[in-house]
Amino acid sequence: MKTWIEAFSIIDFISVGILLTAVTLNAFKSIESYVKAYTINSWLLSSLIAVVAVLVGETHLYVAALLTLATKGILIPLFLRRIVRQMRVTHEVVPYISNSLSLAISGILVAVVYASLKEGIFVTGFSRNVLQISIAVILISLFIMITRKKALTLVMGLLFMENGLFLAGFSLTFGMPTIIELGVLFDMLMGVIILGIFAVQIKRAFASADLDKLTVLKG
């Protein structure tokens, strides 16, 4: 199995998959597609951890893979779908800039990351590409967050960013101790639930989930 993984550079394939699911956000028009992309992204992340677990043969990595799958792959997407249905939003994402421009900027971001981390200080074993990809995912999600209007899109951007961050952390350290992994995932889960609740509240209070309406408090 190990030789098989190495021979076909499975790790690189999976991490490229993670990057691509993040890039697709630029093109999607409906929030449901975002949720689907996020689900795929999380499954890929969890399978990447599982593959590395096979490679280095550490039990706590299997646990981490399962935990990631359970929270990011199943619980959060289910919750998000419920929220989307509950909000009965128009399902449109409403970007501030056109999709093609947004796609182009994402491409530039990836290029910038590759150029600047080429001689990075972290080049170790399997993680050479993974780290660059994870930073690219973080940047793309930040970009998505600042260019989309709906409250839920911000939440999706944040979730993608956290996936990128997990990938970065994982590529650097082969994962944190399980108890910490558990705590971080728990925090994240609570955070998403509460953001979801607030998104519904915003919709109710301002009769719209557009964040342009949130301009009363300033100065």
Added chain:
Amino acid sequence: MIVILIIPIVTAILCYVLKNARLTGYVSLAGTIALAVSAWPMITSSISAPISAMDGAFSMDALSGYIMGLVIFLSLASAIYSISYLEHELETGLTDLRGVRRYYGLLHLFIFTMLIVTMANNLAIMWIGIEATTIVSALLIGLGFHKRPLAVEAAWKYIILCTVGITFALLGTFITYYASTAVMGTEGALNWTVLKTVAPRLNPETMKLAFIFVLVGYGTKAGLAPVHNWLPDAHSQAPSPISALLSGILLNTAFYGIMRFVSIVGPSTGEAFTGNLLIIFGLISIGISAIFILVQENYKRLLAYSSIEHMGIISLGVGIGGPVGIYGALLHIMNHALSKPLMFFASGKIQSRFGSQNIASVKGVLTSMPLLGSLTLIGALSLSGTPPFNIFVSEFTVLKAGVDKGLWTVVALFLLFVVIVFYGVLSGFGKMLFGKPGDAVGSGTGHHHVPALSLGRVLGNGIMIIMALSVIIMGLRVPGFIDETIRTCVQVLGAK
């Protein structure tokens, strides 16, 4: 050690289960008193020698003890003040039983999360704690009480900005883990007690990167400019006792995280790197907040900007470094944690009396409410840094540290900004305190009735008087045991 983590949880559940609004307030008070009583021996022993529990997962030294003492003191003050605050809200129909139960339940969860931050030995567990404080306090701002669109807006901004920010801190923590495992293997690689001993051997390049991420992350939470935008919204929209907790101690728990990192990163990269970054962000925070204080028309927002200013001063103190600088910063943490909650408590009362957060709608507080007015006056004088009040002492200590190091540009800018703040705060509150009551623009909402004297109100006023007294005492002379504690903390942080 674990007992004091259980007490707030039990209190939270009790408060949520009880069906009597009045009783809930006293149960919450009893819970915080129990917490204070059981934590007291722990805090005193942690100051003389570090203690740990659960295989070193939790560990407390003097700095943890110091911050924890402040957390518990302010929780107590907040729990006391909450009783009269919520009674008033119930009377005026601004909230109902459900809101009260939810408020108290969340309040104690909030205390619980802050305690975790101060007790955690592991940097990642500390991160978990800080993120948990964001989640719980966002609920307190947005839902804890009564749902208003503005509160929802503030809470949304707060949770989005802080979660994004703090995610960067997690990345910084990961990078630290990477650097430390390279030196010493995975065993206890994130434990602060262990990291302290290997700090000089950590890779400086990696630690630089880690520190930048951590500073951005926890800096967002600590309200350092230019990522402070959530702070005025959250502080002005939260219920007053919660604003007091947010400003008085939540910002400090986040800054506590930065201080922990400074003492690890400093030996690795050299003090100049962390120091310069902190000085720059500190000065930016003081400068930006000074301008906003000057033009502010809403007194709760004015107080919020003043929090940014004081966090800037704390950051400046730690950045200048040396025993004097860090002493000043730590003393400032305490002084700010006394004066600012006092002001938020007072402004809560002013707001419920005048029904507005606008400076222009409030006039003559001193004549119409002499006690509250004088307390506000003491708080405002202290916040603006007037001698002989407490904040002047710590600001002066930070200034002296800067002069000792010969950082003349920093000192000059600091003085300039502090003078602007002095004028801004005093003119803002001066307009509210003096003048004839009733002259105010848009006032006269009619409910100028004097509320009946109840136990809750007496307690609420009592705690404000105690805080005002300690503001004055701390200004005249720093009491011996506090002085000792801070000196030990300075040693813990390894200032030479």
